[in-house]
Ligand SMILES: Nc1ncnc2c1ncn2[C@@H]1O[C@H](COP(=O)(O)OP(=O)(O)O)[C@@H](O)[C@H]1O
């Protein structure tokens with residue numbers, strides 16, 4: 001985990017330079033509370049954490065976010081240290097988390113499929129940048145209520161890897177979305193994000209909380225799950241090496257989810273993918 005380095009220090013903002021104190025609360029999580037704010041005459045979000053407890057997560061989030069540039073990833077404007085508080089100054093995202101969206105709003109199947117595809121493409125970007133996101137779950141995916149565009153927030157547990165096959169250790173993630181290798185305290189790599197993505201798809205399509213393999217299988221066997229059951233099973237394979245990469249998934253997502261896809265069609269599309277990629 002990061003500490004305050006000179007490259008991070010470039011992003012420090014003086015407390016006096018913020019245009020307003022924290023306003024309405026926008027949300028909260030395990031590490032921080034998010035409030036409306038104002039900086040350089042525009043609305044922003046302040047993510048406030050207690051200094052002593054969460055400083056490594058705080059500097060880690062800065063170091064990862066400042067290196068990313070993607071329309072579906074929350075932008076960072078800088079950070080403030082004030083008394084015993086540490087404040088991330090972030091783009092203010094209009095919308096609510098997917099967690100709250102699923103609790104309070106209806107989402108039809110085609111919107112769910114589009115959202116799954118959009119999140120997949122953001123994950124392809126992150127893994128291309130060698131960023132293991134580490135905490136993919138509906139609470140960290142913000143949804144714009146009209147456009148249904150998403151933005152990913154919360155990079156406190158993310159890690160930049162040396163290579164696509166690098167392995168790391170340590171507890172990351174949230175129960176229910178954590179890959180078996182994390183729970184068993186083994187080394188893990190980018191495929192833990194694919195497991196969490198499979199669980200997000202399960203929650204999105206079933207509108208059930210994340211579940212054990214047995215309960216998951218019970219829902220996946222129902223008729224309405226047919227188009228995406230294999231996608232979810234594939235992503236949530238117990239063994240990391242059986243899970244696809246996000247790039248592989250993005251190449252077959254549409255075919256797998258199309259209503260016409262039969263079991264044979266799905267396999268032939270997979271086969272054709274492996275055939276093409278080995279040429
Ligand atoms: N930039 C933002 N704009 C608006 N709301 C946000 C923003 N970032 C986070 N939130 C809201 O606050 C909640 C907690 O933020 P998050 O960064 O996930 O904190 P934690 O690290 O404590 O989990 C999110 O689930 C979301 O609802």
Ligand SMILES: [Mg+2]
Pocket residue numbers: 029030139140154
């Ligand atoms: Mg969070």
